[in-house]
Amino acid sequence: MDPREPTPADLDTISLQLGRPARDVVEISARCVCGNPLVAATAPRLGNGIPFPTTFYLTHPVLTAAVSRLEATGTMTAMNERLAADPELAARHRAAHEHYLAERNRIGARAGTGEVPEIAGISAGGMPDRVKCLHALAGHALAAGPGVDVLGDETLAAVADDWTPDRCTCTGAWDPDAPVPTKDLSRHVRRLTR
Known part of the structure; x- marks a missing residue:
């Protein structure tokens, strides 16, 4: 079995982690060393028709x-200043954006959602030119592996006192x-009207 394939138990765990029902999860892109989900890959168009650009979604509460x-x-302010001053870092951030889109x-092909023109060219976390959500960058870094999303990697390194990929923090989380x-009370539950 593909370890990225979400099981019913994975979806229940994600729902408990988030405090709301798991929604349109296509893959478990990263797992704790114990096997619990860390990152869910979400379809780029939700089942209710709403475009959803945040493909890699952190689920683990810790x-x-x-x-x-x-x-x-x-x-994030410091990262944005570095992006403006460092062309090499900016190029790596843009490359992470391209990887995210690919x-x-x-994920969309696997989910069968097809093209989602409303979010074409839009990734997440502020990419390609800025940083506006470290959660998106960290989720991408975990899904892609080290070296793909440099600012996501930095984010994970910066939280190492609280969480690292080689230590389980699930008990009590x-x-x-x-x-x-x-019951899902998020704004993404309404139906897309056309």
């Missing part, structure tokens, strides 16, 4: 919280015995 704390420190196309959420 990692998500660590990245949120990092965002609060002004790290991966979204692959969510309640595996809780009822799996069935």
Whole structure:
């Protein structure tokens, strides 16, 4: 079996991690050393028709919280300043953007969603020219592996006191015995009207 293929147990775990039902998960792009999901790859068009550009979605509460704390420190501002001053870093960030788009196309083909013109050329996290979401960059870095998303790699290194890929932090991060959420209150649940 393909380890990226989401099982019903994976989808239940993601729902518990997020506190809402898992939505249009095509792959588990990264897993904890224990096997639990860290990153879900979401179809570029949700089942209700809404375009969804965030292909790689962090699901693990410990990692998500660590990245949120990092965002609060002004790290994105410093990264944006470095992008403006360092052409090599900017080129690597643009290359990460291109990789993200190629991966979204692959995920979309696997999901059978076809082209999603509303988000064509749009990746996530502020790519290709800036940084506006470290969660998106970290998710991409975990899905792609080291060296593809340099600022995502930096994000993961910066949260190493709280989370690292070689250490399980799942115990106590969510309640595996809780009822799996069935009601989604997110803005992405409404239907696309055309």
